[in-house]
Amino acid sequence: MTFTVTGDTVHGTERIFPFDLIPRVIPDAEWQKIEQGLSQRIIALNLFLNDIYHGGKIIADGIIPEDVVKSAAHYRPEMVGVDVPKDIYIHICGSDLIRDGEGNYLVLEDNGRCPSGVSYLLENREAMKRAVPGMYRALGVRPVDDYADLLRKTLEFLSPRQAQSPVCVVLTPGLYNSAYFEHSFLARQMGIEIVEGRDLVAIDGYVYMRTTRGLVQVDVIYRRIDDDFLDPQVFREDSMLGVPGLMDAYLKGNVALANAVGTGVADDKVTYAYVPDMIRYYLAQEPIIDNVPTYLGWREGDRRYILEHLEELVVKAANESGGYGMLMGPSSTKEERVVFAQRIEAEPRNYVAQPVVSLSRHPTICGDHIEGRHVDLRPFVLYGEDIEIIPGGLTRVALTKGSLVVNSSQGGGSKDTWVLYQ
Amino acid sequence: MRLRIHHRTEYTYPQPVSESANEVRLKPRQNRWQDCDSCLISVLPAAPLTPYLDLYQNQAHRFQVTEPHIRLVVDSRARVTTKPRIDFEQLPYGMTISDLKQLQELESCYPFLQPSHYISLDREIWRQAVDIQGQSTDVFQTAYAIMEHIFDVYDYREGTTVVSTPAHEVIQQKTGVCQDFAHAMVALCRSLRMPTRYVSGYFFDATHDHHLRGSQASHAWAEVYLKDVGWVGFDPTNRKVVDETYITLAIGRDYQDVAPVAGTFYGGSETLLNVDVSIRRLERAI
Numbered sequence: 001m002t003f004t005v006t007g008d009t010v011h012g013t014e015r016i017f018p019f020d021l022i023p024r025v026i027p028d029a030e031w032q033k034i035e036q037g038l039s040q041r042i043i044a045l046n047l048f049l050n051d052i053y054h055g056g057k058i059i060a061d062g063i064i065p066e067d068v069v070k071s072a073a074h075y076r077p078e079m080v081g082v083d084v085p086k087d088i089y090i091h092i093c094g095s096d097l098i099r100d101g102e103g104n105y106l107v108l109e110d111n112g113r114c115p116s117g118v119s120y121l122l123e124n125r126e127a128m129k130r131a132v133p134g135m136y137r138a139l140g141v142r143p144v145d146d147y148a149d150l151l152r153k154t155l156e157f158l159s160p161r162q163a164q165s166p167v168c169v170v171l172t173p174g175l176y177n178s179a180y181f182e183h184s185f186l187a188r189q190m191g192i193e194i195v196e197g198r199d200l201v202a203i204d205g206y207v208y209m210r211t212t213r214g215l216v217q218v219d220v221i222y223r224r225i226d227d228d229f230l231d232p233q234v235f236r237e238d239s240m241l242g243v244p245g246l247m248d249a250y251l252k253g254n255v256a257l258a259n260a261v262g263t264g265v266a267d268d269k270v271t272y273a274y275v276p277d278m279i280r281y282y283l284a285q286e287p288i289i290d291n292v293p294t295y296l297g298w299r300e301g302d303r304r305y306i307l308e309h310l311e312e313l314v315v316k317a318a319n320e321s322g323g324y325g326m327l328m329g330p331s332s333t334k335e336e337r338v339v340f341a342q343r344i345e346a347e348p349r350n351y352v353a354q355p356v357v358s359l360s361r362h363p364t365i366c367g368d369h370i371e372g373r374h375v376d377l378r379p380f381v382l383y384g385e386d387i388e389i390i391p392g393g394l395t396r397v398a399l400t401k402g403s404l405v406v407n408s409s410q411g412g413g414s415k416d417t418w419v420l421y422q
Numbered sequence: 423m424r425l426r427i428h429h430r431t432e433y434t435y436p437q438p439v440s441e442s443a444n445e446v447r448l449k450p451r452q453n454r455w456q457d458c459d460s461c462l463i464s465v466l467p468a469a470p471l472t473p474y475l476d477l478y479q480n481q482a483h484r485f486q487v488t489e490p491h492i493r494l495v496v497d498s499r500a501r502v503t504t505k506p507r508i509d510f511e512q513l514p515y516g517m518t519i520s521d522l523k524q525l526q527e528l529e530s531c532y533p534f535l536q537p538s539h540y541i542s543l544d545r546e547i548w549r550q551a552v553d554i555q556g557q558s559t560d561v562f563q564t565a566y567a568i569m570e571h572i573f574d575v576y577d578y579r580e581g582t583t584v585v586s587t588p589a590h591e592v593i594q595q596k597t598g599v600c601q602d603f604a605h606a607m608v609a610l611c612r613s614l615r616m617p618t619r620y621v622s623g624y625f626f627d628a629t630h631d632h633h634l635r636g637s638q639a640s641h642a643w644a645e646v647y648l649k650d651v652g653w654v655g656f657d658p659t660n661r662k663v664v665d666e667t668y669i670t671l672a673i674g675r676d677y678q679d680v681a682p683v684a685g686t687f688y689g690g691s692e693t694l695l696n697v698d699v700s701i702r703r704l705e706r707a708i
Binding site: 032036039040043046047048050051054055057058061087142281282283284285288385386387421 | 426428459460462463464465466467468469470471472473483489495499501705
């Protein structure tokens with residue numbers, strides 16, 4: 001298993017994703033709570049997206065400021081008034097969970113665009129099964145191997161042509177993308193084609209795939225490229241990855257996209273701060289899993305607090321992911337803090353800060369002995385006819401001693417995650 | 423038994439409607455036979471929910487969609503853990519008809535002895551109930567006989583009744599669906615002075631051939647109060663004493679009190695309704 005790192009010319013770009021043999025174990029009761037909390041969250045996020053692209057009651061009622069929504073980098077005015085297939089925006093979601101000092105799970109961020117990592121989870125399980133055959137049955141570990149099946153069902157559910165067996169494809173930016181391994185892995189597991197933009201063509205509001213036997217109409221596209229690159233006629237003109245005319249077909253309802261266009265606004269780290277309010281507003285419930293407390297750069301008082309406490313906080317750019325554009329207060333240098341303070345002053349909307357939550361630690365093999373290393377958890381939620389969450393998720397571990405950054409691009413590894421039946 | 427329920431109600435209007443005000447009773451009740459582990463109710467067009475407890479302690483939610491719309495979707499996803507309700511080795515015989523007098527003063531029984539919106543208590547209903555009761559002097563046995571009578575004699579047929587068909591019409595024509603059968607049972611039992619309430623909920627068909635009725639939609643049955651035992655459920659649609667395959671959503675005097683989704687709107691009168699219920703049993707430990 002490999003992944004690609006951008007911006008590192010010394011060590012080359014393709015790396016092995018390290019795997020730790022000691023699994024993380026989650027008891028059934030704990031898992032049920034996670035499952036319920038994540039289901040609650042994905043429903044609220046979907047209602048939010050439905051709402052803001054259809055009038056915006058939550059804005060009118062003063063729960064979320066209009067500015068926050070409309071200024072999000074991934075807000076898509078093109079989607080206003082558009083009914084997406086089955087009213088679902090986020091079909092595949094990967095939310096990052098951490099545990100605080102009391103052992104409570106907290107949501108660190110939501111990934112409602114193109115969350116990656118599920119292939120590592122599946123491969124980790126395969127590797128562990130080979131290493132310790134028989135253990136899974138004996139201990140009552142819940143299986144994860146039906147993920148590809150569930151993903152395919154989730155995609156097929158969206159098909160505009162229900163009469164016949166739907167044609168689904170995985171749309172990848174190509175071989176050089178950091179998650180290409182995953183794109184091809186999932187396509188193979190689901191038994192569907194993997195395509196690049198140039199393999200698809202939009203004609204008169206329909207999307208077709210070029211095959212050796214001519215054009216085949218495509219119903220559902222599991223796209224692993226960002227909105228920006230989907231269609232050069234509508235979004236970035238210079239995109240070579242997309243398909244001209246794809247949005248036209250999408251808006252006409254002739255092809256479904258997973259995830260829908262415009263979900264990035266729910267991923268925005270400022271929007272994130274409002275998710276608990278969304279849950280209260282739409283579902284009349286308290287969040288089952290809490291957020292990490294978040295200070296927003298655009299709020300006057302919060303900004304002052306951030307600037308005064310840069311050394312204690314983690315500062316994040318609102319629209320970045322993968323650990324890029326981030327300042328770890330306690331381990332930062334003075335120069336870095338000055339740079340970030342300037343950036344925050346210049347673009348307050350684009351920065352948020354959170355207290356450093358000391359991630360829970362988990363025994364991990366370090367050379368010839370075992371030590372505690374910080375971990376997080378990314379479960380994968382599928383929202384189709386049903387909401388399915390594959391038991392466990394990808395446990396990422398910061399392999400450097402004391403480090404809190406688990407991103408694979410920053411020296412993280414992973415573990416197999418066992419959810420028990422009991 | 424751990425069960426997962428998905429209940430989707432979709433209204434489509436050929437002409438846009440507006441000012442829609444609705445009330446839903448979709449959250450499974452918490453009681454000694456069932457734990458509601460989670461329940462997520464959502465509405466499209468998106469609208470905030472206002473929760474409240476009704477007269478019978480059912481968890482209801484209100485919401486409004488004021489802007490013009492041509493479609494309204496109410497979606498409920500719940501997880502419930504049910505426990506065995508009744509000991510089938512020791513059915514609760516022993517309470518006699520003459521004991522019923524004491525129950526009339528109980529506050530918890532009073533509303534369930536009176537006529538209500540869909541339940542009238544006339545002489546004809548009473549006459550039929552007495553016929554079914556026969557020589558029995560036991561309350562459980564009588565209730566069981568009434569359930570069997572409805573199951574055996576009544577014809578389960580969709581389209582023969584409407585949502586507002588009252589109990590006396592059902593008893594007269596002896597056909598209908600689960601709501602009608604439950605109303606008939608409530609009326610027959612009440613006319614014999616047995617405290618009886620109407621229950622809306624779901625029913626998981628655990629049989630291999632799925633031959634039981636009502637598992638693909640919301641279901642309804644009746645509960646009769648037995649001294650020292652409490653409320654015991656009878657399902658006249660399937661001739662079953664209610665067990666752990668049943669999930670209670672709401673209780674009331676009749677359908678009027680417990681309708682899972684009800685509302686009013688302003689606009690054309692034509693409405694297409696589509697209800698879809700799926701219940702799955704969650705995996706067991708190996």
